Amino acid sequence: MTRTDPLDVPRPDARVHFGVFFQGVNHWTVWSDPASGSQIDPANFRKVAQTAERGLFDAFFLGEGLRLREVDGRIHELDVAGRPDAVTQLAALAAVTDRIGLVSTSNTTFNEPADLARRLSGLDLLSAGRAGWNVVTTDNAWTGANFRRGGYLDHADRYRRAEEFLTVARALWDGWRDGAVSGAADAPVWAAPDAVRRVRHQGPQFDVDLAPTLPRSPQGHPVIFQAGDSGEGRDFAARNADVIFSAHGNDFDDALAFAEDVRRRLRAAGRPEDDLRILPGTEIIIGATEEEALEKKHWIRLQQVTPATALGVAGLLWGLDLSDRDADGPLPKEDPVVTENDGSFGARRVADPRAVVAEWREKAEANGWSLRETVIRLGPQRGHVGTPAGLADRFAHWVRHGAVDGFNVTPYLIPDGLDDIVNLLVPALQERGVYPAGYAGTTLREHLGLREPLTRRAG
Numbered sequence: 328m329t330r331t332d333p334l335d336v337p338r339p340d341a342r343v344h345f346g347v348f349f350q351g352v353n354h355w356t357v358w359s360d361p362a363s364g365s366q367i368d369p370a371n372f373r374k375v376a377q378t379a380e381r382g383l384f385d386a387f388f389l390g391e392g393l394r395l396r397e398v399d400g401r402i403h404e405l406d407v408a409g410r411p412d413a414v415t416q417l418a419a420l421a422a423v424t425d426r427i428g429l430v431s432t433s434n435t436t437f438n439e440p441a442d443l444a445r446r447l448s449g450l451d452l453l454s455a456g457r458a459g460w461n462v463v464t465t466d467n468a469w470t471g472a473n474f475r476r477g478g479y480l481d482h483a484d485r486y487r488r489a490e491e492f493l494t495v496a497r498a499l500w501d502g503w504r505d506g507a508v509s510g511a512a513d514a515p516v517w518a519a520p521d522a523v524r525r526v527r528h529q530g531p532q533f534d535v536d537l538a539p540t541l542p543r544s545p546q547g548h549p550v551i552f553q554a555g556d557s558g559e560g561r562d563f564a565a566r567n568a569d570v571i572f573s574a575h576g577n578d579f580d581d582a583l584a585f586a587e588d589v590r591r592r593l594r595a596a597g598r599p600e601d602d603l604r605i606l607p608g609t610e611i612i613i614g615a616t617e618e619e620a621l622e623k624k625h626w627i628r629l630q631q632v633t634p635a636t637a638l639g640v641a642g643l644l645w646g647l648d649l650s651d652r653d654a655d656g657p658l659p660k661e662d663p664v665v666t667e668n669d670g671s672f673g674a675r676r677v678a679d680p681r682a683v684v685a686e687w688r689e690k691a692e693a694n695g696w697s698l699r700e701t702v703i704r705l706g707p708q709r710g711h712v713g714t715p716a717g718l719a720d721r722f723a724h725w726v727r728h729g730a731v732d733g734f735n736v737t738p739y740l741i742p743d744g745l746d747d748i749v750n751l752l753v754p755a756l757q758e759r760g761v762y763p764a765g766y767a768g769t770t771l772r773e774h775l776g777l778r779e780p781l782t783r784r785a786g
Contacts, residue, residue: 341726343685343761344733344775346386346430348743349380350407355610355709357630357740358407363755364742366407367712369419374742376420381426382749383763385774386428387420388552388735389413392705393437394473395466400489405636406535410624414446421454430552433487437465437474442533448541456545461552462568464489465614480505486559491532494549497782498526500548502539513651542683546770548780565592566582567715568603569777571737576607579709581728604775610710611736612674617713624712627739637699644680644687654699658684719755726761 349372350356353767357363364371376387392410396403410416413431413490433443451458464485465471471479480488507522528535553568556560556575564571575585585607590600612627614620632640634654642649647663663680691701711718725731738744756762767773778784 329686330447336727338727339530340730341732342776343377343722343726343756344604344606345382345384345748346388346733346735347375347384347427348388348608348735348737349375349741350390350737353407353415354405354633354636354773355739357627359633360740362628362743363740366741367411369416369541371742372416372420373423375430375515375664375745376427378423378742378745380424382745382753382768384427384736385733386430386431386771387417387424388432388461389416389673390432390461391432391434391472396637398511398639403639405633405639407494414450418450418453418460421457424457426766426774428550428774429454429462430456430550430771431460432565433494434463434465436480436485437470438492439613440492440495440533440698441499441537444499444753445541447496448500448539448712450546451542451544451546451549454544454763456533456772459550459570459608459771460495460550461554461572462489463554482557483559486555488532490563490567491530495526495535496671497548498528499539500543500780501525501782503542505543505729508542523682541764544770545772546772547783550771550775552775561589561592562596563704564603565589565596565598568623568779569772570775572606573605573607576609576734577710579725579728580729582607583728586730602778604777606733606735608737609734609746609750610739611734612710612716612739612753613715614712614719615714617717620712620714631739632699632703632706634699637702638700642697646680649739652698655697658688658698658701671748692751713752715755719761720750720757722756723759723761725754736784 335689356366359769360624379387380735390410391413396406413433417431425493431447434449447458447460447594462482468647502517504522504524507517507518509517525538526535551567552568552570552572553560553564554572555563556573558615561571563719571589573582573585575582586605589603589605593600593603612620612624614623635650637654638649639654645659645661647659647661647726649659653661663684665680687701690696690705691698694704696704711721713721722734726733735744736748753762757764767776772779
């Protein structure tokens, strides 16, 4: 429900939280512009992270790439690719940043809890409590082919595995009690005899028996992020996560409906409804005027959806090889070829491609759009466009009315895609009292205003 009374502000003290997502594998990062830098040069990772920290962003996110994307058995050449191992890269960034959180997207389907929990705990210690874990799952055999276990998990089973995985990881993080390591040089022993509790777990997915090897960091546990948008994903987040990502970041009413649904699930899970931060992913395009911002958006979309990309996207929908067509010409006259999804990454999972094609044709004909313009207009609509003042007013409204707690920003240009946000938007948000003037503490948990880890709360 849209609130129209300017005095009806349910969260007058709310603040905007920003994270930055270094995508790495996508076509949304503009790679063809002369200002675009390398996607794999460590100096660019460092520059993005340090710019975000200058702008008081809460966190820097990296994904993991378990397999190069393919279409019809061939490497998909229209993507930027080359992500390093997330935990390794974030550990390097811990040495050149002081406050910003460092979040690894790490998979529960093709990792093991004892190993991943230890690596994340190591990152948390190296960064003095700034680590986070974006818990993701994978259900397809296409990715599984890169692993000895192979195979795949059904949609529901991947969340059962993820929940058991997280249970084991938290037990390992809780294995060292507070104050276990002596801080005195004349102490008779390095650590108390009962400092470490052995973790024994037997379940459907994991059989673990070991003594954790690392103490806790200043924030206790890495902060848990989760990005599933299905009912199972939202319930998993309500039971387990500190932060939830979403695709509900473009329309206020849609974002508010998502937030209210998540808060309902939190209450059902026995948690306070403010226990979970909601950070939808978004792109932010800034201009000196609204007209300039819209012109800039159009230029960016043309760089993101190149002729080859447009033909690739349309080809997946039609089920045809359209690489020899004119992207700036009309839509294909052929009917789409409806086939079973072969698991190729990027294959558009459309229940009824004929209906989608019919809609594309109707709107393209009515508006005089080319194939490429149709892909741009009717493809995923993402981001916020406007002036610093206009965007600051919009974001203040969104957080004060409970639709979001902030945004996870995907810059369209590396390494300078955050400059306008940090130099222009952040000061405008600060002027409105919805953005901090400094970090709230030293840990990621403090930046986000989170309570202590779930397993460490009384009751």
